[in-house]
Amino acid sequence: xxxxxxxxxxxxxxxxxxxxxxxxxxxxxxxxxxxxxxxxxxxxxxxxxxxxxxxxxxxxxxxxxxxxxxxxxxxxxxxxxxxxxxxxxxxxxxxxxxxxxxxxxxxxxxxxxxxxxxxxxxxxxxxxxxxxxxxxxxxxxxxxxxxxxxxxxxxxxxxxxxxxxxxxxxxxxxxxxxxxxxxxxxxxxxxxxxxxxxxxxxxxxxxxxxxxxxxxxxxxxxxxxxxxxxxxxxxxxxxxxxxxxxxxxxxxxxxxxxxxxxxxxxxxxxxxxxxxxxxxxxxxxxxxxxxxxxxxxxxxxxxxxxxxxxxxxxxxxxxxxxxxxxxxxxxxxxxxxxxxxxxxxxxxxxxxxxxxxxxxxxx
Numbered sequence: 001x002x003x004x005x006x007x008x009x010x011x012x013x014x015x016x017x018x019x020x021x022x023x024x025x026x027x028x029x030x031x032x033x034x035x036x037x038x039x040x041x042x043x044x045x046x047x048x049x050x051x052x053x054x055x056x057x058x059x060x061x062x063x064x065x066x067x068x069x070x071x072x073x074x075x076x077x078x079x080x081x082x083x084x085x086x087x088x089x090x091x092x093x094x095x096x097x098x099x100x101x102x103x104x105x106x107x108x109x110x111x112x113x114x115x116x117x118x119x120x121x122x123x124x125x126x127x128x129x130x131x132x133x134x135x136x137x138x139x140x141x142x143x144x145x146x147x148x149x150x151x152x153x154x155x156x157x158x159x160x161x162x163x164x165x166x167x168x169x170x171x172x173x174x175x176x177x178x179x180x181x182x183x184x185x186x187x188x189x190x191x192x193x194x195x196x197x198x199x200x201x202x203x204x205x206x207x208x209x210x211x212x213x214x215x216x217x218x219x220x221x222x223x224x225x226x227x228x229x230x231x232x233x234x235x236x237x238x239x240x241x242x243x244x245x246x247x248x249x250x251x252x253x254x255x256x257x258x259x260x261x262x263x264x265x266x267x268x269x270x271x272x273x274x275x276x277x278x279x280x281x282x283x284x285x286x287x288x289x290x291x292x293x294x295x296x297x298x299x300x301x302x303x304x305x306x307x308x309x310x311x312x313x314x315x316x317x318x319x320x321x322x323x324x325x326x327x328x329x330x331x332x333x334x335x336x337x338x339x340x341x342x343x344x345x346x347x348x349x350x351x352x353x354x355x356x357x358x359x360x361x362x363x
Contacts, residue, residue: 007105007134014038014045014077015107015135021050021059022079022142027219028053030196031288033080033146037063039101041074053220058083060092064099072100079139081110081132084118093119096128103129107139111150145196145290148311154281155292157309159301160191161329162316168326169298174207183353184316186216188295191314193217195293197284200240201300202229211239212295224289228275228300236261246275246283277307302331305342310362313344317356 007015021036029035029051037059039047047070049062057065060082064071082092082104096104104123109132110116123130140147145156162180163169169179178185192198198212205227212225225243227234232247232254234240242262248269255265266283270276284292294304304310335341344360351357 006131010040010043011077011105011134014040014075015079015105016138017045017048018059018077018079019107019135019138019142021048022139024050025052026142027193027217028221030054030221031146031149031290033143033290035059035078035080037076037078039063039067039071039074039076041067041070046070046074058092061095064095067099073102075103075105076101077105077134079107079142081106081108081115081117082119082123083110083112083115084122085114091119091122093122096123097126101128104131105134106130106132107134108132108136111147113150143290144311145292149285149288149290154278154285155196155289156311157281157292157294157304158191158195158312158314159294159304159310160188160314160316161301162188162318163329164318164320164322164326166321166323166326167329168322169329170327171322172325172327174327179318179320179322180316180355181318181353184318184355184357187352187357188316189214189216192223192293193219195223195291196289197224197226197244197292199226199228199292199294199296199300201296202227202231202233203297203299204295205229205234205238205240207297209239210295212243223293224284224287226280226284226292228277228280228296230274232258232265234258234263246280248273248275274303277303277309281309298328298331301329305330306332308342308362310342312347313358313360315358315360316352317358319354319356 018036018038022034025034032054036050047063047067049059051059084091084093120130148156193214213222225240227243227245229245230248236257245263245265246268250265268276268279343363345363347361348359
């Protein structure tokens, strides 16, 4: 555990500011992490910046440009260890060395194997005082998907559901518009906007023909849309296309028709004629997906839950009851013991309009 007592009150204040800057890139940095940087000299902020978009300068470079000559002898607060490798941009650790800074405080070590302590080593070898561990939990919470992709080789899976108090997502006849109110639906757009990809199942595509896009945020991109479709039931005129369609097996003629409609079809055969969901997550991670947002029906929700692939569950709950015959949240085999139940802990509870939003993580 980091010894946070070695950091002063001023250190905490400046790192908190750097985290606020990092959060400005919440919707735009994909597939890169959200990073903020503050440069302080003689107790005064002389430069600050955040990573705005992949392929553009990192947070440290923006802050150094703002600080100019005032960076020499200054302290740098950055929410992620400065990179030490050549990617789309030159190494930030090298830029800090060249700028002559005296001290660098990083919230956390970069989980990217290409860095993983290399930036701190580069700074230390250059005679710069380098420290790690200030407000690390907050920094990790800002980048759960990037950390997951680098350490587990799969995205952070965020499952969104909207249901009544008695856990129903639609009436028996399929009517579901609208269970939750306008404020909750707008809040879902925020979750979509921060994701790298949005996942749904073919049942939802056939029932609702959703676009699964970001509509209320001008983020300069649209998340990759992904459909789990074991037998390629997705029609060529589905509103969700173009999308990545994962199937168990692909009939050549149906595959060609879908590809002409803009789909990319991948075969990921799993057990019992289903798509191999862990393999799909691995594939998405290889394509740079950090956060995967799931809006699906009971079948796919249940499969993700059964495979223990849900990292975060955002449950919108409307104050109404739909009755026994209405459709439930999860298609899941019956349990014989509560010991086998998937258990979650409440990470956040708040009211959104007239509904509740519960944010849960595996217990």
